[in-house]
Amino acid sequence: MNQITLDGILITPSKVVCVGRNYVEHIHELGNEVPDEMVLFVKPNSAISSSLLASHNGDELHYEGEISFLYQNGKFSAVAFGIDLTKRSVQNVLKSKSLPWERSKAFNGSAVFSEFVSLQPEASLLGLTLSINNTLIQEGDTQLMLYKPDEILAEIQTFMVLTDGDIVMTGTPKGVGKIIAGDVYIGTVTQNGKPLISHQWTASV
Secondary structure, eight states, X not given: OXXXXXXXXXXXXXXXXXXXXXXXXXXXXXXXXXXXXXXXXXXXXXXXXXXXBXXXXXXXXXXXEEEEEEEETTEEEEEEEEEEOBOHHHHHHHHHTTOOSHHHHSSTTOEEEOOBEEOOXXXXXXXXXXXETTEEEEEEEGGGBSXXXXXXXXXXXXXXXXXXXXXXXXXXXXXXXXXXXXXXXXXXXXXXXXXXXXXXXXXXX
16 A cells, blocks of 8 residues: 655555645636536545656646545544645546546556645644746646635535545646656745745656
8 A cells, every 4th residue: 555654653544535626717718618617536545646747648737736634533643745646648538438437537656646744733824836847837726726724624524434544635726747757856845925835756657
């Protein structure tokens, strides 16, 4: 089973629950409609990785930077920078046929995470930035989300049990694109505008 790290301690999530279409500008950049209800899908433990790939089984991959939470003791206890890897061309075919997204979203290595860090009890503004080759590509925060973290947690729990160690990815802001091998990615989660956790990846084939 794949693991993530929280404050230096290894944890084994059973699953990753993802929110789709949670930032309006990202919805528009992909030509989608604003959903009437929360879009949710699941990645298995086998999707969890610390390596950023540019392709999978011959399919090119696209990056989607996301604020990602660790669930423990009934709440979101920690946060990390996550990258939802997507086979965009495969996803477009699946969407055109009204088929599930798993083949484009839930493949091995499709959920990439930095180390998780514990959150303080008091609520505060969380944001993210993603830079590629030192150029800022993605930026967003919880204020821009259609569904805020507390709403996401409540909605998931209406139909699914979250167990301690599960991860919730909260959607991506505008600026998604193709991963190119050799490019250097720096993902940062901020709290009230100050860096909370940052991680660097170099995309590999």
